Amino acid sequence: MSESIKLSILTPERKVFNGEVKELTTENDLGRFEILPGHEYMVTTLTPTVTFFTTVDNKRLRLFTSTGMLKVNNNEVDFLCETAEWPEEIDLARAEEARKKAEHLLVGKEGAEYRKAELKLRRALARIKVKE
Template sequence: MAKNIKLTILTPEKEFYSGEILRLNTEGEDGRFTILASHVPMVSPLKPTVTIFTDLAGKELKVFTSTGILRVYTDNVEILCSACEWPEDIDILRTKKAKERAEERLLHTDGIDLKRAENAILRSIMRMKTKE
C-alpha cells in the first residue's frame, strides 16, 4: 500500500501546486470527502471551498479552491479549478465587497442569473473561511 499521494492543482493561469502529500480534504457537489493513499479512482465536480491537505512533514496546508474537477487515479490527485489561492494571497476587503455586490443582486432578481450570484456569495464565504 502506497503511503503518499501526488497532488497537482492547476488553474487556467498556472500550476498552483505540485507535490507529495499524505491526505487531502475538499468538497464536491455531494459533500466533503477525504482522499488517502490507495483511494479508488474517481472524478468529482468541486464546489468553492477550503481545501486542506497534509504534506509529508505532517504540516496541514489550506487553500481556497473554486469550482472545478477533481480526478483520483493510482495515488495521484489532480484538481483543475478556475481559481486557487493561499490564505495570505486573499484580499479580504475585495472579498467582502464581492459578497455585498452578489447579495445586492439577489435582492433585485429581475434579469439576473441567480445561480451566478449564489456562487459568487459562496466563493466569498469560502475565501473568508480560508483566511481564518
C-alpha cells in the same frame, strides 16, 4: 499500500501545488469529501471551498479553490480549478465587498441567475474563511 498521494493543483494561469500529501479534503455539490492513499478511481466536479491537505512532512495547508474538476487514479490526484489562492494572496476587504454584492444579487433571482449569484457568494465566503 502507499502512505502518500501525488497531488497536482493547477489553474489556467499556474501550478499552485505539486507534491506528495497524506490527505486532501475538498468539496463538490454533494458536500465535503476526503481523499486518502489507496482511494478508488474517481472523477468529480468541484465547488468553491476551502481545500485542506497535509504534506508528507505534516504541514497542514489550506487554500481557496473555485469550481473545477478532480480526478483520482492510482494514488495521483489531478485538481484542476479556475482559481486557487493561498491565504496570503487574498484581499479580505475585497472578499467582504464581493460577499455583500453577491448577497444583494441573490434577492429576487431564480434559476440560472440564482445559481450564478450563489456561486459568487460561495467564492466570497470561502475566501473569507481561508483568511481566518
